[in-house]
Amino acid sequence: MATITKKKLIQVISQKNGMHPNDVRNVIQSFLDVMTDYLAEGDRLEFRDFGVFEIVERKQKVGRNPKNAAVPIVIPARPAVKFTPGKKMKEMIEEMDKKAQGSYSKKEETQNPSTI
Template identity: 50%
Template sequence: MATITKRELAESISQKLGSPQTSTKQIIQLFLDLCIEELAKGNRLEFRDFGILTTVERGARVGRNPKTGATVNVPSKRVVRFKSGRLLKEKAQKKV
């Protein structure tokens, strides 16, 4: 299984659209920046068939330091949650 970087994604999109790679990189970066802004505001991002990104509050809990075994209070925090969409689930299940 390979890791696809933002650069490789931009190259692929540029080739398919016949557009300059620099503008494609800017569009991808703008898209990611806007996604981050909206999630920071607490908004939900829904991409049909791909998935849903939301932020949820993870409550405070008592954890443990693995080195010393001492208990540690872990404060509550907001985390990003992703729920995959139908088409993404189906494609991920198929053998490549």
């Protein structure tokens, strides 16, 4: 799987819709800015079939200092953005998982042929 950057996304959307890349860049940046503003206010963003972005509170927990494992450190509670995939997104992920599992089993069969 590849990492898709904002630059790549702008390029693809621009070509797909026949729009100038600067126009697409402005729309995407505005979209991200507005999303960030709403999330910062504690609002929930719902995109049907795609998913939901919301702020959740991560609980306080005890961690370990990597330099001195004997000394526990308290990691304070903090807000975090949570993404929950929507129905179509879940279906696409499940389909990808099925394909990946199928390719793994094919590799195993060719590498470790079973004897009868």
